[in-house]
Amino acid sequence: MPTLAIRKSFAVPLIVQMLVCSFLWASAFILLKIAGTSLSPLALTALRGLMGGGLIAAFMAAAGHQVLPRGHELRDWIVLGFLQGVVPNALTAYALTQISAGLTSMIQASTPLIVAVLAQALFASERLTLKVALGLATGFTGMVMLVGPAAFGAGDVGLNGVGAMVIVALSYALGNLYVRAIPSPQPMRLALGQQLFSGLPTFAVVIWLGGMSSFAPALDAAGVLLVLGVFGTALPIVLYMNILKKAGPTVGSMNGYFLPPWTILLGFVLLGEPVSLREIVATAIVLAGVAIVSLKGLPFHFPRLRASSYL
Numbered sequence: 001m002p003t004l005a006i007r008k009s010f011a012v013p014l015i016v017q018m019l020v021c022s023f024l025w026a027s028a029f030i031l032l033k034i035a036g037t038s039l040s041p042l043a044l045t046a047l048r049g050l051m052g053g054g055l056i057a058a059f060m061a062a063a064g065h066q067v068l069p070r071g072h073e074l075r076d077w078i079v080l081g082f083l084q085g086v087v088p089n090a091l092t093a094y095a096l097t098q099i100s101a102g103l104t105s106m107i108q109a110s111t112p113l114i115v116a117v118l119a120q121a122l123f124a125s126e127r128l129t130l131k132v133a134l135g136l137a138t139g140f141t142g143m144v145m146l147v148g149p150a151a152f153g154a155g156d157v158g159l160n161g162v163g164a165m166v167i168v169a170l171s172y173a174l175g176n177l178y179v180r181a182i183p184s185p186q187p188m189r190l191a192l193g194q195q196l197f198s199g200l201p202t203f204a205v206v207i208w209l210g211g212m213s214s215f216a217p218a219l220d221a222a223g224v225l226l227v228l229g230v231f232g233t234a235l236p237i238v239l240y241m242n243i244l245k246k247a248g249p250t251v252g253s254m255n256g257y258f259l260p261p262w263t264i265l266l267g268f269v270l271l272g273e274p275v276s277l278r279e280i281v282a283t284a285i286v287l288a289g290v291a292i293v294s295l296k297g298l299p300f301h302f303p304r305l306r307a308s309s310y311l
Contacts, residue, residue: 049199077193085198098161139289
């Protein structure tokens with residue numbers, strides 16, 4: 001059995017894993033702005049899923065591991081691809097035509113709250129303690145402060161868009177809980193399946209609706225899209241599956257609270273977009289909320305790690 005030759009043992013705190021994962025995901029928004037591609041949301045979803053899944057599959061194959069699903073994995077891959085890819089990507093694209101981006105972000109940020117309620121009902125080990133409840137409430141307060149003005153200053157609010165984003169938040173929550181219910185989840189294999197079964201169905205739909213010409217705009221931004229596939233898709237989904245495995249769905253889902261602050265910071269550094277005092281304070285509140293529930297969470301150990309533990 002191949003072994004990843006990592007000689008030194010060290011631990012990465014949970015909150016650091018969440019910061020890295022959310023940073024990589026947030027960088028995807030900036031990469032998309034830089035690329036300036038006119039790909040439709042579905043076509044972009046298809047490319048990201050296929051690139052992410054393809055890169056993970058290539059790594060696994062190079063390490064000598066089976067890429068094809070085994071046992072019940074095909075079912076898990078299809079479910080996660082649907083709940084964490086197809087449904088949220090399609091409905092978010094639709095919601096953005098009906099309501100503001102701020103309101104879209106804020107409704108999606110309710111995912112950790114939904115996870116906490118459902119996890120408490122489904123899993124005995126996911127009881128909602130005072131510490132977790134305080135962290136969730138603090139983080140969500142920061143999110144409301146961060147995106148609230150954009151959300152509530154949008155004028156008319158389309159109920160269809162709101163309903164779509166509620167389904168998105170619920171879909172993400174159910175996906176997190178599904179990972180929790182898988183016996184001995186293997187993060188890299190789950191990431192592979194989730195990406196492939198997010199990309200394959202959307203690819204088929206795009207081809208059916210518009211043919212291969214729908215992907216033509218990708219050629220003008222091939223380099224940036226490749227970076228997006230590696231750093232904005234494949235790496236963060238593997239990290240996120242590991243976070244869910246180590247921390248559970250309630251704490252793990254709070255990873256989403258970090259996305260708007262990182263997006264704002266990256267926009268300021270790379271694109272020169274202004275940052276207000278309100279955004280700085282709100283980001284500090286978000287960080288405090290996540291820190292409350294995660295600083296004493298399970299560490300991420302690498303004691304002469306075997307590849308099979310992730311595959």
